[in-house]
Amino acid sequence: MKFVTLLENFKKAINLGERISGKNFTLPILSNLLIESKKNKICVSATDLEIGVEILLTGQMEEEKENEKIVVPAKILANFVNHLSEEKVLLETKNQNLIIRSGKYQAEFLTLNPEDFPIIPKVKTIKNIEVNKEEIKQSLERVIPAISPNASRSELTGVYFDLNGKTLKIVGTDSYRLAEKTIKLTNDFSEKTNFIIPFRTAIEVSRMIADNIEEELDHQNLIIYPESNQIQFNLGNTRLISQLINGEYPQYEAIIPKEFENEVVVGKKELLESIKIVGLFASRVNDIFLTLNPDKKEINLVAQDQTFGKGQTSLKTKTIQGNHLSISFDYRYLLDGISVAEGDFVFLGFNKDNNPALIRGEEEKDFLYVLMPIKI
Amino acid sequence: MNSQEIWEAVLAEIKLNLSKANFLTWFKDTTLLEVKDEVAIISVPSNFVKEWLEKKYHKTILNLLNKLSPEIKNVQYVISSSKKPLLKTAQKVKTFLPSNDQMLIQTTINPETNLNLKYTFENFVVGSNNELAHAAALAVTENLGKKYNPLFIYGGVGLGKTHLLQAIGNKVNKENPKAVIRYASCEKFTEELVEAIRNQTMSSFKKKFRQLDLLLIDDVQFLAGKEKSQEELFHTFNNLYEKNKQIVFTSDRPPKAISSIEERLRSRFEGGMIADISYPDFETRLAILKTKTQIAGQDINEDILRYIAENIPKNVRELEGALNRIIAETHLKQAPLSLEETKKVLSSLLTKNNRYISAQEVIKKVASFYDLDEKLILSHSRKKELVKPRQVVMYLLREEFKYSFTNIAEKLGHRDHTTVIYACQKVSEEVGQDPVFSQEITLIKDLLYNK
Numbered sequence: 001m002k003f004v005t006l007l008e009n010f011k012k013a014i015n016l017g018e019r020i021s022g023k024n025f026t027l028p029i030l031s032n033l034l035i036e037s038k039k040n041k042i043c044v045s046a047t048d049l050e051i052g053v054e055i056l057l058t059g060q061m062e063e064e065k066e067n068e069k070i071v072v073p074a075k076i077l078a079n080f081v082n083h084l085s086e087e088k089v090l091l092e093t094k095n096q097n098l099i100i101r102s103g104k105y106q107a108e109f110l111t112l113n114p115e116d117f118p119i120i121p122k123v124k125t126i127k128n129i130e131v132n133k134e135e136i137k138q139s140l141e142r143v144i145p146a147i148s149p150n151a152s153r154s155e156l157t158g159v160y161f162d163l164n165g166k167t168l169k170i171v172g173t174d175s176y177r178l179a180e181k182t183i184k185l186t187n188d189f190s191e192k193t194n195f196i197i198p199f200r201t202a203i204e205v206s207r208m209i210a211d212n213i214e215e216e217l218d219h220q221n222l223i224i225y226p227e228s229n230q231i232q233f234n235l236g237n238t239r240l241i242s243q244l245i246n247g248e249y250p251q252y253e254a255i256i257p258k259e260f261e262n263e264v265v266v267g268k269k270e271l272l273e274s275i276k277i278v279g280l281f282a283s284r285v286n287d288i289f290l291t292l293n294p295d296k297k298e299i300n301l302v303a304q305d306q307t308f309g310k311g312q313t314s315l316k317t318k319t320i321q322g323n324h325l326s327i328s329f330d331y332r333y334l335l336d337g338i339s340v341a342e343g344d345f346v347f348l349g350f351n352k353d354n355n356p357a358l359i360r361g362e363e364e365k366d367f368l369y370v371l372m373p374i375k376i
Numbered sequence: 377m378n379s380q381e382i383w384e385a386v387l388a389e390i391k392l393n394l395s396k397a398n399f400l401t402w403f404k405d406t407t408l409l410e411v412k413d414e415v416a417i418i419s420v421p422s423n424f425v426k427e428w429l430e431k432k433y434h435k436t437i438l439n440l441l442n443k444l445s446p447e448i449k450n451v452q453y454v455i456s457s458s459k460k461p462l463l464k465t466a467q468k469v470k471t472f473l474p475s476n477d478q479m480l481i482q483t484t485i486n487p488e489t490n491l492n493l494k495y496t497f498e499n500f501v502v503g504s505n506n507e508l509a510h511a512a513a514l515a516v517t518e519n520l521g522k523k524y525n526p527l528f529i530y531g532g533v534g535l536g537k538t539h540l541l542q543a544i545g546n547k548v549n550k551e552n553p554k555a556v557i558r559y560a561s562c563e564k565f566t567e568e569l570v571e572a573i574r575n576q577t578m579s580s581f582k583k584k585f586r587q588l589d590l591l592l593i594d595d596v597q598f599l600a601g602k603e604k605s606q607e608e609l610f611h612t613f614n615n616l617y618e619k620n621k622q623i624v625f626t627s628d629r630p631p632k633a634i635s636s637i638e639e640r641l642r643s644r645f646e647g648g649m650i651a652d653i654s655y656p657d658f659e660t661r662l663a664i665l666k667t668k669t670q671i672a673g674q675d676i677n678e679d680i681l682r683y684i685a686e687n688i689p690k691n692v693r694e695l696e697g698a699l700n701r702i703i704a705e706t707h708l709k710q711a712p713l714s715l716e717e718t719k720k721v722l723s724s725l726l727t728k729n730n731r732y733i734s735a736q737e738v739i740k741k742v743a744s745f746y747d748l749d750e751k752l753i754l755s756h757s758r759k760k761e762l763v764k765p766r767q768v769v770m771y772l773l774r775e776e777f778k779y780s781f782t783n784i785a786e787k788l789g790h791r792d793h794t795t796v797i798y799a800c801q802k803v804s805e806e807v808g809q810d811p812v813f814s815q816e817i818t819l820i821k822d823l824l825y826n827k
Contacts, residue, residue, distance in 0.1 A: 026396075026397040026401060027397050028397070049401070049424045050422075119428055119431050121424060121426070228455075229455050230422075241423075289575075304574065326575065
């Protein structure tokens with residue numbers, strides 16, 4: 001095999017593969033990448049037996065042996081190509097070794113027996129969901145901060161996808177806060193289903209979209225194939241397959257407040273800044289104390305630690321309705337929620353000081369972030 | 377041969393021809409589910425494994441199965457952890473309850489009372505070391521506010537004070553759900569008080585604590601030096617006491633031994649019933665371990681339990697820790713541990729206690745505790761302030777480090793060994809009688825072990 005391709009694309013493929021490849025695993029071959037020649041293209045695969053990925057790369061095939069396979073160590077290959085800066089890269093196989101040339105550098109990689117490399121499963125269903133790639137990427141990025149990948153309940157360590165006809169709800173929670181984003185499908189799925197994808201899969205999918213290899217055809221849609229215990233994501237020439245998390249996602253709808261005794265709209269940037277500064281003074285439990293003052297159209301923020309002192313500020317609201325209310329939150333969770341709200345103004349809805357609060361962008365209808373207060 | 381035996385035989389055969397890593401990766405958690413219409417159905421943990429077995433080992437597996445059980449003509453692989461079907465009906469588990477708790481999801485902590493439901497009288501192991509405290513606690517639940525008020529339970533770290541305290545609360549709550557109960561650690565009480573002062577909500581703070589039927593305060597020794605908290609607790613106490621409401625305290629030492637606490641509060645602690653929890657004896661420790669293994673649903677060899685009970689003499693929490701470690705190891709190994717393995721697993725826990733401490737070190741620590749020069753302890757002076765520390769050194773060397781009397785006499789400036797015998801007797805008598813002195817000894821031991 002002798003193959004020339006764009007370095008930029010090769011880098012992206014190798015880096016995605018390297019991230020997926022297994023680490024600290026009993027089976028050493030998992031920390032390698034499989035490179036196959038496939039009719040004028042090459043295919044890079046990696047797996048850790050939970051997630052698997054295959055990336056097809058186009059280029060110029062100068063010599064091809066039918067279905068030639070080589071297995072190369074992922075880490076060193078990625079480190080090598082990341083340092084290169086030419087436009088093109090040449091791959092060549094010689095005596096079972098892989099030679100890579102780019103500019104004035106040449107590397108020869110020893111390989112392992114390709115027969116030992118795991119087979120990456122394929123989905124069988126034809127049913128698929130199509131969503132705009134940018135939209136799902138942003139949605140995942142807004143939901144992921146609410147998840148704790150180390151939660152003791154395995155179903156909470158993943159991102160919940162709830163499909164209902166033409167809409168998809170993407171949900172994450174760590175049981176203290178919850179984020180939900182609703183997006184429209186670009187095709188018609190017309191069925192109800194739901195599944196939980198692992199935390200790491202969600203992160204890799206959003207990165208895969210960010211680092212997508214630009215081909216002649218511009219792929220606007222991510223295509224998702226759900227099956228009963230695995231799921232596949234297709235984007236252009238990249239295919240990512242992952243196990244799903246077994247379990248029943250908690251019925252979270254009931255905790256989302258629908259009506260509010262107190263409603264506040266306030267500048268997002270200003271609020272974030274205030275919380276960051278006052279939050280410096282939060283005690284061990286990270287609590288920050290909010291007081292709504294409708295008469296003065298203000299919110300006061302106070303945080304205090306017994307050992308080092310107290311910080312406070314107040315900020316003018318755009319609109320404020322309801323009564324005087326004092327309520328405490330974990331300031332980091334508050335920051336997480338406000339920073340993922342869209343627009344220049346955020347809406348905050350409160351009820352009693354021990355009921356969950358809701359945060360969203362002022363104009364947003366398809367996103368919400370629910371947060372439990374800290375009880376005093 | 378049943379299907380399990382068949383599969384075990386197949387695995388044994390495959391194992392011979394594969395590297396261990398390969399075998400573990402692809403054949404772990406596989407089982408032969410059934411043989412139906414000449415087809416053997418193998419359950420596998422994931423799609424990756426399914427794919428690999430189908431492509432790589434299908435022939436081998438089929439041949440081996442066929443050899444062992446000739447009616448098998450084909451093999452099918454299914455994924456075991458098969459999730460609910462894709463299109464499932466809405467049959468939900470109700471876990472996501474909006475509660476007053478900080479969590480969106482309910483925990484075992486009751487938000488109103490702060491009680492943890494896992495502590496009950498049923499899972500409290502009674503032995504000679506704690507039977508008085510246990511009986512008093514039970515009596516309290518039966519005659520709320522009338523029999524022993526206040527009840528004051530004290531004892532060392534990890535002996536079950538909090539367990540008893542919470543058990544009282546849980547039992548009362550169960551039998552009389554209307555009773556207003558509140559469990560607060562001393563720190564929590566102080567924190568709430570500070571919060572109330574800061575937010576100027578003292579009246580609601582007072583109201584919250586004064587409408588209670590049962591107040592449980594954990595670790596009151598931490599009130600030492602916190603005057604405002606002491607004052608508030610004092611008033612709360614008086615208020616509840618007058619109304620015949622039950623109050624229970626716990627502490628790691630008797631009221632007399634809590635330093636810098638106001639006299640009027642101290643005398644109130646002592647006004648009701650004081651019960652102590654001491655270190656569990658061997659039988660109790662063994663009983664505790666047996667109860668815990670039962671709760672964990674694990675079957676552990678009696679010899680191993682005995683070994684743990686023998687080697688962890690004091691702290692019940694450490695006892696549980698050691699047991700949990702054994703249980704975890706057993707899970708990991710998927711086979712019961714032998715006594716030898718147990719010793720190995722626990723060695724890191726045990727060596728901490730058996731750290732070698734020289735006589736010199738003991739003398740040094742005791743001297744520094746009483747703020748004396750080491751040389752003065754070794755001298756032959758009979759000044760009262762020197763005699764006591766010297767006797768403490770002898771006592772510790774004898775009781776804790778098992779030095780012989782003559783050896784101790786030697787080490788402490790060539791005395792007569794009968795002096796040492798007398799000193800040890802005297803100190804152990806005093807430890808039994810004088811709680812303040814006993815506290816001193818505990819503190820010195822802490823100094824010695826927690827370097």
